[in-house]
Amino acid sequence: xxxxxxxxxxxxxxxxxxxxxxxxxxxxxxxxxxxxxxxxxxxxxxxxxxxxxxxxxxxxxxxxxxxxxxxxxxxxxxxxxxxxxxxxxxxxxxxxxxxxxxxxxxxxxxxxxxxxxxxxxxxxxxxxxxxxxxxxxxxxxxxxxxxxxxxxxxxxxxxxxxxxxxxxxxxxxxxxxxxxxxxxxxxxxxxxxxxxxxxxxxxxxxxxxxxxxxxxxxxxxxxxxxxxxxxxxxxxxxxxxxxxxxxxxxxxxxxxxxxxxxxxxxxxxxxxxxxxxxxxxxxxxxxxxxxxxxxxxxxxxxxxxxxxxxxxxxxxxxxxxxxxxxxxxxxxxxxxxxxxxxxxxxxxxxxxxxxxxxxxxxxxxxxxxxxxxxxxxxxxxxxxxxxxxxxxxxxxxxxxxxxxxxxxxxxxxxxxxxxxxxxxxxxxxxxxxxxxxxxxxxxxxxxxxx
Numbered sequence: 001x002x003x004x005x006x007x008x009x010x011x012x013x014x015x016x017x018x019x020x021x022x023x024x025x026x027x028x029x030x031x032x033x034x035x036x037x038x039x040x041x042x043x044x045x046x047x048x049x050x051x052x053x054x055x056x057x058x059x060x061x062x063x064x065x066x067x068x069x070x071x072x073x074x075x076x077x078x079x080x081x082x083x084x085x086x087x088x089x090x091x092x093x094x095x096x097x098x099x100x101x102x103x104x105x106x107x108x109x110x111x112x113x114x115x116x117x118x119x120x121x122x123x124x125x126x127x128x129x130x131x132x133x134x135x136x137x138x139x140x141x142x143x144x145x146x147x148x149x150x151x152x153x154x155x156x157x158x159x160x161x162x163x164x165x166x167x168x169x170x171x172x173x174x175x176x177x178x179x180x181x182x183x184x185x186x187x188x189x190x191x192x193x194x195x196x197x198x199x200x201x202x203x204x205x206x207x208x209x210x211x212x213x214x215x216x217x218x219x220x221x222x223x224x225x226x227x228x229x230x231x232x233x234x235x236x237x238x239x240x241x242x243x244x245x246x247x248x249x250x251x252x253x254x255x256x257x258x259x260x261x262x263x264x265x266x267x268x269x270x271x272x273x274x275x276x277x278x279x280x281x282x283x284x285x286x287x288x289x290x291x292x293x294x295x296x297x298x299x300x301x302x303x304x305x306x307x308x309x310x311x312x313x314x315x316x317x318x319x320x321x322x323x324x325x326x327x328x329x330x331x332x333x334x335x336x337x338x339x340x341x342x343x344x345x346x347x348x349x350x351x352x353x354x355x356x357x358x359x360x361x362x363x364x365x366x367x368x369x370x371x372x373x374x375x376x377x378x379x380x381x382x383x384x385x386x387x388x389x390x391x392x393x394x395x396x397x398x399x400x401x402x403x404x405x406x407x408x409x410x411x412x413x414x415x416x417x418x419x420x421x422x423x424x425x426x427x428x429x430x431x432x433x434x435x436x437x438x439x440x441x442x443x444x445x446x447x448x449x450x
Contacts, residue, residue, distance in 0.1 A: 262450060324357070394407065
């Protein structure tokens, strides 16, 4: 027998909540096969099985919170014994009663105690969580099993998130081939199917797709609770203010067109505006350390490195992996880190330590078309920079002779929220002015790294 314990998922993580078992008692599991999903205050992740064998016991049920090192399950060899604690009158009644030499009576024979059964009779797979109250009469094994007993190895198991995504994208789940454990359909399968499936005629598509969440109630996830608590604590404990500037990024747009093909070929990622914003923001932090600081009681701590957190929108909520020493990286290195970290964030592959240690945050609020917003600073950081959507519009430009004209330019709004307890509006304006000048100059050829 081998015990599966909750591993240390980061330096600051002391406990975790079981969100879903991917195997049930009696299931066979391979080494490193995902066994259970765990949620912490830093990240949601899958815990793989350390050994191969059969799940003998599940000791922590879904929605229970336990400390690091707690035993979650027991894995061993051979078939799992049916735990007595799980047996119910319905379960016992479902097993065939022993044949006895006795006169036939009109009413059914009262089932003998479990101990009187001469040999173990085949029983349906034991459930990992208590079932609903048993019916007085024997019930055939056709009643739906509790959700907690479903396994990721069951091809018919589809998470509510995946069902919603398929519904929203108009994908027929029956036509999708699952690539998850045991053929389970995952989010990536829906996205991949939608990418290759022929588009439906525009006229047949409904103007509005009603969300299945309408009129329902659901509990907050552990991650959402943590985000909510941190947001309220940050707003209550700091004085937040936002300053906005408009930036002409036409030169960067032209540079992207020029190097896009070679950049993608050499780095494996597409070149967008985010790496330029990240580098300019990080370089600005070196000259304006207040933006890269924290308040510690009555002291201000100025950080020695520019560790830029960047916001990633996931199905579970907003997460912010960290690009360390961002001011020292090339555009190629930054682009690769953004792509790789964002992908692992969306697929629950990050470690909690990769979400810790940020000193400044960058959030792309324009990714869904927003001009700008007023992002919230999350303590202990002191500032966050929001980048709006880059759009072409007519603006007044001045040439070298001072003559003005109207031209079509690529424009973006940068919104800086900051802790007004120790950062003044003039400090924020000076920082934004330097970032604006760096971006408008567009001199990033030497920083491409290709």
